[in-house]
Amino acid sequence: MSSELWELTAAIPEPYLPEVISALCALSNGENYHSQRRHVIEVAGVFTHLLERFFASDLSKQPQQIWTWLCALYHFEEKIADHSTIKQQFPVSMMVYQALTRYIPIS
Numbered sequence: 001m002s003s004e005l006w007e008l009t010a011a012i013p014e015p016y017l018p019e020v021i022s023a024l025c026a027l028s029n030g031e032n033y034h035s036q037r038r039h040v041i042e043v044a045g046v047f048t049h050l051l052e053r054f055f056a057s058d059l060s061k062q063p064q065q066i067w068t069w070l071c072a073l074y075h076f077e078e079k080i081a082d083h084s085t086i087k088q089q090f091p092v093s094m095m096v097y098q099a100l101t102r103y104i105p106i107s
Helices: 003-011 014-029 037-056 063-081 084-089 094-103
Strands: none
Touching: 003 037, 014 037, 014 063, 037 063
């Protein structure tokens, strides 16, 4: 992720993280930037960084919202997987995967 985007995502106040993450979810299925892999990597990096910040915060964790976000993360990962060399450069934090066991009730 570019340093400008990293600084921008770091500057988003914690209470706004859920809104920003939800807004980025729409891009996970969008085709507007699909053919430009740099954009996919940039958006996926921003999305992952915001998720990590959210899970590290004391904000309320809603299972349905987390499922939506993790599905979007999966879609980003799927697009990056099309470019295997890029996939190796973009590891997803274990914190995100731990959300499944920590915040999502299994029935």
